[in-house]
Amino acid sequence: MEDLSALQHYLNRIGHLGPDEEIKYTEKPGEGNMNYVVRVGTNQRHFILKQSRPWVEKYPQIAAPVERSQVEATFLEKIQGVDELENSCPKLLWSDPQNYILAIEDLGRSSDFTHIYAKHEKISSDDLESATIFLRRLHKLPLSTFPENREMRKLNHEHIFRFPFLRENGLDLDATQKGLASVAAPFKVNEKLKSEISKYGEIYLAPGRALIHGDFYPGSWLNTNEGIKIIDPEFAFHGPPEFDVAVMIAHMMLAKQGKRPVKKIWKLYQPPANFDTALFSAFAGIEIMRRLIGIAQLPLELSIADKINLMAKATEWIEKKNLAGEL
């Protein structure tokens, strides 16, 4: 798709360009790892194309389930017409399942929220509120058919619940930060904790009661002129809503946002009676751990001492299941 005339030909062939519409430019809209994502500008408009390929775009040697683009398309379809959801995400313009391509509304040249991992960067109270209300509303959607997304869940399961805790996983944590390997070491031999974590991994893999986003962290939030927008629901499935809320809160901790935003999320989310606070607590702890000692590293500005403290807190949340009690 790098070649403008090939792209023009493709879009004409599938009938998604107007008769006098001509592609003028393409550009990379922002950082991503998994997919091929491009902004397409024509003489009449601009939009985003996203193609999944059977590998991870940034690491072509790593295989990745290609059906993920259809999961994303289905998610965007399902939220159409739902107040508080459709305006928080880009509109789906069309999808071409045969070529694993979707076209979505361009939300403009904007960055995601991964800058909040930097020291002294805070997410605004309004943005936090909108993101939380999005989750609350999403988890209340009545269930209808949705792809199982089994392969993407397996991929996530591996990197959240298993790989970070393997004694020999080949990851050179000291190359990420000197001293990090010894932070991880005790967790890799804590069989009791590891068996707890694998139990939660099974719950992640089992069918759940809500449509969840599945990757609800600052990299999936865009900072646009119209406020925060939620993108990239390729890990969505019918799963445990506790997972999304736990991941969101874990990232507030990783980004050192303080207790206030965490409490605010909890208050605004208004967990329903069937919300499993023990599961929520454990998922949050596990997300913190896997981001610190697993492969999906973040642009964190934390010292080794900070990481030791976070790992201790995360352990407590997994073992004592007491996160909700602190909120």
Ligand SMILES: Nc1ncnc2c1ncn2[C@@H]1O[C@H](COP(=O)(O)OP(=O)(O)OP(=O)(O)O)[C@@H](O)[C@H]1O
């Ligand atoms: N609808 C949109 N409007 C404007 N920019 C967008 C839009 N969708 C994506 N982008 C930009 O492209 C980047 C990559 O998009 P996205 O996160 O969907 O791709 P990805 O390959 O799934 O990324 P990752 O590997 O992080 O999951 C985003 O961070 C954002 O900067």
Ligand SMILES: [Mg+2]
């Ligand atoms: Mg993605």
